[in-house]
Amino acid sequence: MGRLIHRVKATRLDLATQRRVVREEALAAEEPLEIRLGHEPFTVTMRTPGDDFDLVAGFLVSEAIIFEPEQLISLRFCAGEDENGQQTFNVVEAQLRPDVALPGASAQRHVTTTSACGICGTASIDAVRKSSHYPITAPPDQPLIKAEVLAGLPDELRERQKLFEKTGGVHAAALFAPDGELLRLREDVGRHNAVDKVVGAAFRDRELPLRDTILQVSGRASFELVQKAAMAGIPVLAAVSAPSSLAVELARESGLTLVGFSRGRTLNVYTHDGRIGD
The missing domain is CATH 3.10.20.10 (Ubiquitin-like (UB roll))
Known part of the structure; x- marks a missing residue:
């Protein structure tokens, strides 16, 4: 397997002190x-x-x-x-x-x-626009996850990002249980790769469809991330940044709950908010 981290020399320019320092930096492999x-x-x-x-x-x-x-x-x-x-x-x-x-x-x-x-x-x-073999059912009468728990997932994700801690240059995707328990986490330079790694690990362990789980991602919610979640039967996708218009459209069509701007004490629920409890 290739190296996860490459070390290169870089010149750091400090505008406050007008200093120029050559030092070694850790970069995520691509x-x-x-x-x-x-x-x-x-x-x-x-x-x-x-x-x-x-x-x-x-x-x-x-x-x-x-x-x-x-x-x-x-x-x-x-x-x-x-x-x-x-x-x-x-x-x-x-x-x-x-x-x-x-x-x-x-x-x-x-x-x-x-x-x-x-x-x-x-x-x-x-x-x-592919049809999932694991269609997402309508939101249940009872919420799947409490808003308080959902809002805490980005911090939990960030604390577990070992490769990001060393390089600052990778995305992460993680599966959580409704009570906030971390089930799986993967990192990669590509947002879509991180999600594929999480879904693939669950697939190989015969865990699909991933009903009653929450997929938390470190970046924005694109059309493709919504599609990947829907294909795996994941009912909730939460992102720390914004969704795209096409992502919201696909989430609405597929029955998936899409959350964006999940930061600290606020979050936006764009579709099927019945899965999020107060």
Whole structure:
């Protein structure tokens, strides 16, 4: 597995003291990962090395290619070396059950997916609106989580971000139980990768659909993050920053509760607020 942290020299300019100091900085690693279905290339994503099998499994779930653990026969690293002859671990091959319908050539992502954009390269927005095998039911008569507990999740997430603490350069996604218990947490340079890693880990442990859970993310709530949550059956997605208009639209359509600007003592609930108790 590749390194999570790279150390580089940087010149720090202090405008207050007019000093220029060269020092070593820790940066979060960003490397390409090629995903193959069988022996055929499917996509390349930029990610932070680590939890790569979870990333691939979660990605395949969010792409509506698989939805049951039995459909994923195996995951393995393929041989790959850098210029120094060291194994890169930057190619993962997924063997799927023979009856799994593979995406056609028009749906394959023949471009690199950057760490900032998870849906770059798909044929159209319509191709991204996929039907979940785990539809989210209507909000229950009783709220799923208290507002007080929900408001405390960003701080809990931040305290557990070990890689962010060292680099300041990664996103995080975490699954919480309604009582605020942390269930899973993953970090990555890409928001969508962090969510895929969380969903993939749960998928491989046969925990989908993730009903009665809350997905807390460290950045904004994009259309794709709402889609990934809906594909895994997660009923509540909370973000510390703003959602996009398309994210709100998709959350409303899919029955998901979308929360934004969850900071300190305030939060905005954009859809299906019946899951949030006083």
